[in-house]
Amino acid sequence: MDLALAPETLARWQFGITTVYHFLFVPLTISLAALTAGLQTAWVRTGKEKYLRATKFWGKLFLINIAMGVVTGIVQEFQFGMNWSDYSRFVGDIFGAPLAFEALIAFFFESTFIGLWIFGWDKLPKKIHLACIWMVSIGTILSAYFILAANSWMQHPVGYRINEDRGQGARAELTDFWAVLTQNTALTQFFHTMTAAFLVGGAFMVGISAFHLARKRHIPVMRTSLRLGLITLIIAGLGTAISGDMLGKVMFKQQPMKMAAAEALWDGEAPAPFSIFAYGDVEKGHNKVAVEIPGILSYLANGDFDSYVPGINDVNKAEQEKYGPGDYRPNIPVAYWGFRWMIGFGMASLAIGVVGLWLTRKKFLIAPGLRTGEDEVPNLVLFKSKALSPKIGRWYWIVALWTMLFPLIANSWGWIFTEMGRQPWVVYGVMRTSAAVSPGVSQGEVLTSMIVFTTLYAILAVIEVKLLVKYVKAGPPELTEDDLNPPTKIGGDTRDPDRPMAFSY
Amino acid sequence: MELHDVWFVLIAVLWTGYFFLEGFDFGVGILTKLLARNRPEKRVLINTIGPVWDGNEVWLLTAGGATFAAFPEWYATLFSGFYLPLLIILVCLIVRGVAFEYRAKRPEENWQRNWEQAIFWTSLIPAVLWGVAFGNIVRGVKIDGNMEYVGTFWDLLNPYALLGGLVTLTLFTFHGTVFVALKTVGDIRTRARSLAVTLGLVTAALALAFLIWTQVDTGDGWSLAAMLIAAVSLVGAIGAVKAGREGWSFALSGVTIAAAVAMLFLALFPNVMPSSLDPAWSLTVTNASSSPYTLKIMTWCAAIATPLVLLYQGWTYWVFRKRIGTQHIADAH
Numbered sequence: 150m151d152l153a154l155a156p157e158t159l160a161r162w163q164f165g166i167t168t169v170y171h172f173l174f175v176p177l178t179i180s181l182a183a184l185t186a187g188l189q190t191a192w193v194r195t196g197k198e199k200y201l202r203a204t205k206f207w208g209k210l211f212l213i214n215i216a217m218g219v220v221t222g223i224v225q226e227f228q229f230g231m232n233w234s235d236y237s238r239f240v241g242d243i244f245g246a247p248l249a250f251e252a253l254i255a256f257f258f259e260s261t262f263i264g265l266w267i268f269g270w271d272k273l274p275k276k277i278h279l280a281c282i283w284m285v286s287i288g289t290i291l292s293a294y295f296i297l298a299a300n301s302w303m304q305h306p307v308g309y310r311i312n313e314d315r316g317q318g319a320r321a322e323l324t325d326f327w328a329v330l331t332q333n334t335a336l337t338q339f340f341h342t343m344t345a346a347f348l349v350g351g352a353f354m355v356g357i358s359a360f361h362l363a364r365k366r367h368i369p370v371m372r373t374s375l376r377l378g379l380i381t382l383i384i385a386g387l388g389t390a391i392s393g394d395m396l397g398k399v400m401f402k403q404q405p406m407k408m409a410a411a412e413a414l415w416d417g418e419a420p421a422p423f424s425i426f427a428y429g430d431v432e433k434g435h436n437k438v439a440v441e442i443p444g445i446l447s448y449l450a451n452g453d454f455d456s457y458v459p460g461i462n463d464v465n466k467a468e469q470e471k472y473g474p475g476d477y478r479p480n481i482p483v484a485y486w487g488f489r490w491m492i493g494f495g496m497a498s499l500a501i502g503v504v505g506l507w508l509t510r511k512k513f514l515i516a517p518g519l520r521t522g523e524d525e526v527p528n529l530v531l532f533k534s535k536a537l538s539p540k541i542g543r544w545y546w547i548v549a550l551w552t553m554l555f556p557l558i559a560n561s562w563g564w565i566f567t568e569m570g571r572q573p574w575v576v577y578g579v580m581r582t583s584a585a586v587s588p589g590v591s592q593g594e595v596l597t598s599m600i601v602f603t604t605l606y607a608i609l610a611v612i613e614v615k616l617l618v619k620y621v622k623a624g625p626p627e628l629t630e631d632d633l634n635p636p637t638k639i640g641g642d643t644r645d646p647d648r649p650m651a652f653s654y
Numbered sequence: 655m656e657l658h659d660v661w662f663v664l665i666a667v668l669w670t671g672y673f674f675l676e677g678f679d680f681g682v683g684i685l686t687k688l689l690a691r692n693r694p695e696k697r698v699l700i701n702t703i704g705p706v707w708d709g710n711e712v713w714l715l716t717a718g719g720a721t722f723a724a725f726p727e728w729y730a731t732l733f734s735g736f737y738l739p740l741l742i743i744l745v746c747l748i749v750r751g752v753a754f755e756y757r758a759k760r761p762e763e764n765w766q767r768n769w770e771q772a773i774f775w776t777s778l779i780p781a782v783l784w785g786v787a788f789g790n791i792v793r794g795v796k797i798d799g800n801m802e803y804v805g806t807f808w809d810l811l812n813p814y815a816l817l818g819g820l821v822t823l824t825l826f827t828f829h830g831t832v833f834v835a836l837k838t839v840g841d842i843r844t845r846a847r848s849l850a851v852t853l854g855l856v857t858a859a860l861a862l863a864f865l866i867w868t869q870v871d872t873g874d875g876w877s878l879a880a881m882l883i884a885a886v887s888l889v890g891a892i893g894a895v896k897a898g899r900e901g902w903s904f905a906l907s908g909v910t911i912a913a914a915v916a917m918l919f920l921a922l923f924p925n926v927m928p929s930s931l932d933p934a935w936s937l938t939v940t941n942a943s944s945s946p947y948t949l950k951i952m953t954w955c956a957a958i959a960t961p962l963v964l965l966y967q968g969w970t971y972w973v974f975r976k977r978i979g980t981q982h983i984a985d986a987h
Contacts, residue, residue, distance in 0.1 A: 216755035219708065220748040226718050227744060230733025237733075238801075241726020242944040249723040249952060252716035253959040260712045261967050264705035272973050312945070317801070320726075322945040587734040589802040594737045601745060609752060616759055639973060646976075649984040653701045654758050 157586045159595040160232040163602065165568070167224050169561050170606050174218035176560055179293060179343070180350020180385075181211040182286040184377065186279070193279050198628060199369040205632075206370065206625035207354070208282075212267065213616050217609060219260070224602065226252075232595060236575055236585035243309050243323045244299055247330070251295035259288030271651035275635050293346070294339050301335035303576050304567070305403045308332075311579075321579065334403060337396040344388030345495070345563065348556040351385050352498050354378025355505060356553035357621050362526050363546035367624045369524050379506045386499025393492070394449065401450040404577055406464040406477060407570035410484035412446055413439070419457035421446035424485075431481055434462050472578070479572040487566030494559035501552045508537065508545060657953060658943035661724040662926070664956060666919040668717035670912045673784070673826070675710035677911055678904075679703040681830015683750070683777025686770060688827070689834065689849055694980040695842055696770060700754065701983065702837040705974050707754060709967055711747065723952055727801055727942035728926045735795065735803025736787055739810060743780045750776035781826045782819040786810060789818025792868060792918050794928035799935050801942075814867060821864045824857040825914070829907045832891065836900040839979040847895055850903070854892035861888065865914065868921050877920040884913035 185208045192200035226248060229237050237244075262284035269278050306321070308328030313319045323329070358375035361367050401408045409415075413427040415435050423445030429436035444454040451458075459467075461478055468477040508529040512520045516534035521527050529537040529545055537545070575582040631651060682703050690696040703710075722729040733740055749772050757769035793814050796805035831853055835846035865881045873881070887909040894903035922928070926942050929935035943949065 212755065213759070216752055220751040223711075223715065223747050224744055226715055226722075227733055227740060229722065230718075230729045231737055231740060232734075234730035234734035234802075237722065237726050237730040241722055241729060242948050245719065245721075245723030245726055245729070245944070246948055246951060249716070249719040250955055252712065252719040253955055253963070256712045256715055257709065257959075257963045257967070261709040261963075261970055264708055265970055265973060268705040268974065317727075317941060323948045323951075326948075326951050587730075588800075589804065590734050590737055597738070598741045601741060605745060605748065609748075612752075612756065616756060619760070640975070647979075647981045650701070650978070650982050653697065653983050654704050654754060 154592060154596065156232075156590060156592050156595050157583055159592065159599055160586050160590075161582065163232060163595065163599040164228065165565070166599070166606070167221065167228065167602055168568075169564060170610075171218070171221040171225055172560060172564055173557055174214055174221065175293070176342075176346035176349040176556070177353060178211070178215045178218045179286075179289045179346040180348075180381070181207060181214065181353070182282065182289050183347075184350050184354065184381065185211050186282040186286045187377070188373075189279050189282055193275055198633070199373055201628060201632065202367075202625040203370045203374055205628075207374070209620055210353075210357075210617060212263075213613060213620065215263065217613050221606070231598070232587055232590065233575075233585050234587035234589070236580065238318070239320050239580055239585070240576060241320075243302060243306075243321055243329065246323065246326060247295040247299040247302075251292050255288050255292035255295060259285055259292060262288065268650070268652055271631060271636060273635070273639060274637050277639065278635065290343070293342060297339045297342055298330050298335040301332060301338050302329050304338070304400075304571060305332065305334040306576055306579050321576070333399050337392060337399050341389065341392035341396045344385045344392055345556065345560055347381055347385035348389055348495065348498055349560065351378050351380075351382030351502065352552045352556050355382055355502065356550045359546040359549035360621065361624060363543065365526055368526055370625045372523070372527060375505075375509065375527075379502050379509070382498060382502030383506060386495070386502055389495055390499070393495075397449050398452065401458070404571065405459050406461065406468070406479065407484065407567075408450065409459060409461045409464055410479050410481050410570055411488035411566065412458075413481060413485045414446065414458060414460045415462050416460040417457060417463045418460070419447065420444040420455045421450070421458035423449065427485065429481070431478075475573070477573060479570050484566055484570045487562045487569070490562035491559045491566055494555040494562070498552055498555040498559070501548060501555075505545065505549060657946055657949040658724070658939045659924075660953060661720070661943065661949055662919070662923060662939045665717060665720055665724065666915060668713060668720055669919075670915045672710070672713035672717055673822075673911050673915055674829075674908050675713055676707070677781075677822075677826040678830045678833040679707040679710055680777045680781040681826045681828070682834060683773045683830075684781065684823075684827050685830055685834060685846075687774045689831070689842070689846060693766075694983055697758075697983045698838060698842060698978055698980055699834060700757070700773065701978060702834060704754070706967075706970060708751070709970065711751070714747075720952070720956075724944055724949060725926055725937075725939075725942040726944060728937050731797060731801050731803055731927055731937060731942075732791070735797075735805070736790070736810065738807050739783050739787060743783050746776035746780045750780075778823065781823045785819035785822030786815045788822075788918055789815030789864075791927055792818075792872065792921055794925075794930040794936070796931050797927065797929035797935050797937065798931065801935070801937060804931075814864075817860065817864050817867070821857070821861045821914075824853060824860055825907075825911065828853040828857045828891075829904075829911065832895050832900060832903045832907050835895060836904050837977055839977045842979065843977075847898065847900070850895040851892055854888065854895070858885075858888050858892070861885075861910075861914065865917060868917065872921040873917075874920070877917045880913045880917035880920055884910050884917060887913060 185204055188200050188207060189204040192204055262281045266278065266281040266285060269281060308323060308325030309321045310324050311319055312322045354374050355378035358371040358378055361371040362375060397408065412424050413429055413436055414421060420443060422441035422443045425440040425442065426438065427436045428438040446458055447456045448454050450456065461481065465477050469475065509527045514533065515530050519528045519530050519534065519536050529542040531537050571577055573581050575585045682699050686696050686699050690699055753769040753772040753776065757766055790810050795803060796809060798804045828850060831846050831850040835843055835850055838846065862885065865884060869878055869881055887906045891903045891906035891910060894906060924939050925936045926939060927937040
């Protein structure tokens with residue numbers, strides 16, 4: 150059989166494609182749920198109309214996005230059984246539990262309250278309706294936590310034993326569920342993924358607000374959104390960097406191979422340098438070109454500048470001694486460049502946030518002549534009394550718009566790095582990917598499903614982007630009397646039983 | 655009763671919940687072609703399930719996740735074995751979810767018509783395929799000594815399973831029609847009532863044939879009792895909807911679904927997926943289940959979460975309890 154079309158290769162491609170695609174929507178869902186909830190809270194507390202308009206605007210984009218997140222998530226749960234049945238048999242005792250918890254605790258929550266939020270504008274009192282969007286937000290975060298706990302167990306298995314004497318093949322069995330939920334890999338990965346998710350939402354808000362402000366449209370709503378987005382971007386960016394450093398240190402201990410590959414560090418060094426650019430020979434196991442900063446890798450790994458960091462060749466040798474002959478190196482160029490794209494695009498988003506917040510900073514730091522009112526486009530102010538020329542100012546809006554893509558690129562490469570960097574293991578040190586695929590599933594079947602999903606996802610991507618663009622361009626909606634006077638009791642207004650619903654499909 | 659037996663019951667309960675809830679929303683999707691005379695009526699139908707279909711679908715995800723956790727071998731054999739039918743179901747559920755959310759997001763008639771087509775087909779196809787899948791599970795499929803499915807796609811399309819598919823199709827459509835009669839006002843409600851009676855009779859004929867076939871093949875005293883409950887409540891549901899008692903009719907069509915699912919699971923027990931090649935190769939509640947520790951944790955989670963889920967999902971139905979008609983649908987969007 151052609152190796153490029155072997156079921157294992159195809160199943161891995163399918164998993165990669167469906168997961169990265171799913172994860173374009175998930176972080177935006179998580180962050181927009183919370184940001185929309187925040188805006189709606191501001192409306193309920195202050196009664197200012199701009200907050201309600203912002204809630205409706207971002208809420209609509211959130212709904213267009215979450216629809217895709219939900220439907221592509223269904224595939225994720227079932228493809229373990231479809232393409233990875235031997236994996237499911239071997240680890241189902243452990244891996245299934247967080248998935249079931251996610252469904253029982255998080256999915257039900259999220260999906261039920263989203264229905265209440267969408268259709269409840271004219272059926273629920275203000276505060277109860279507000280509580281619904283917060284419930285949705287909690288649901289999305291809980292869901293992420295359980296999935297990341299499951300994934301972390303694959304990165305660093307804990308709280309289990311291998312049961313050899315079942316009479317039907319060995320399997321991994323759970324001995325300590327609490328350990329699975331609270332191990333440092335799960336917690337740091339959760340922290341890192343959450344902050345990265347808010348990076349996506351922050352950039353999304355900044356980009357779209359910039360789009361409108363550059364055209365001098367919907368100014369009060371977009372000013373508020375721009376600042377909320379910039380602050381989110383900065384807090385999330387700093388959080389991502391801190392949690393990324395924490396996660397890196399955890400991984401240096403748990404998966405030395407992954408981090409050596411991320412740095413293209415072939416042979417162990419003390420002190421170890423951080424690589425800026427490398428081009429190497431994978432077969433021979435060395436770099437032909439390497440641009441490095443000395444000592445930084447030692448610091449990233451162990452927190453001091455002189456410590457020893459093992460290289461790819463060292464870890465490979467150690468794993469061969471431990472697990473038997475074989476090649477334990479992941480795809481090194483993917484790990485190396487994936488790591489760099491992740492950090493590069495993540496940091497760039499943060500930088501653009503910092504610059505943006507400085508340029509649009511609060512009034513008292515700016516000369517009176519350059520201050521703007523609530524309904525004016527903010528001047529982009531370089532120094533206390535010097536505004537950016539309109540030409541350069543335009544550039545910031547354009548850059549801000551493109552920044553929307555940066556965290557998505559960083560996220561995608563982050564996952565590709567995390568998952569491919571763990572190869573050839575599906576569960577690190579316990580189960581190899583080649584042992585995990587479904588033995589009874591044919592090449593034709595996997596190929597069919599891969600083509601079907603890829604085509605369907607491509608079509609849906611076009612549809613959803615077009616819809617987003619349409620609703621972004623339309624801007625925040627005008628408010629009606631009904632919007633401003635929600636019902637005071639559950640079940641809605643009874644004055645006119647034939648009044649049209651506030652929202653209908 | 656040991657924990658793996660408890661989880662067999664819980665999985666049956668989750669499927670019952672799924673078929674009860676998504677059963678009627680599949681039915682409503684099918685009715686958009688069968689019952690609605692014009693586009694505003696189509697929108698009335700879609701909006702009867704608007705706030706709840708997403709929550710209904712999660713019962714499937716929970717059934718899937720719970721099977722993975724409680725019976726990993728069953729999960730692995732079932733989903734790798736029924737690969738292509740499952741792929742079709744997944745595609746339908748993807749398109750269906752997007753269709754509900756995106757249909758009204760553009761005013762163009764073409765756009766809306768396409769999504770309406772999608773809603774019809776993606777409701778109809780899974781409604782058939784779930785029956786086919788359960789027919790095959792109960793009947794037994796070609797499973798070898800390594801718990802692997804060794805049959806083909808075409809083996810799944812046998813008369814018994816196809817009859818099962820027709821039963822779920824008609825039963826869900828009937829259930830959906832009763833739901834529409836319960837949730838609407840005006841002309842559409844009257845028509846839903848009379849359509850429900852016709853559909854109910856067709857369902858009764860098909861379901862009776864399927865359940866008797868099941869009873870003769872694999873049944874015992876308990877499954878006979880469940881079958882009788884299903885039959886009596888289906889007749890009651892038809893009678894009630896004819897008499898204009900839609901609430902009662904909906905409750906009884908729900909009992910029919912619950913009893914029919916109960917019957918299938920009773921006919922299955924203690925197997926979870928019998929092998930038609932050699933009974934010794936069948937997957938059972940013991941050889942397919944997780945370790946007692948995992949089952950214990952899951953039991954705690956289910957014991958705490960399930961009542962809460964029922965509570966807040968029930969509340970949703972209470973919040974949206976008002977009947978709707980074409981007058982409640984705003985013109986423009």
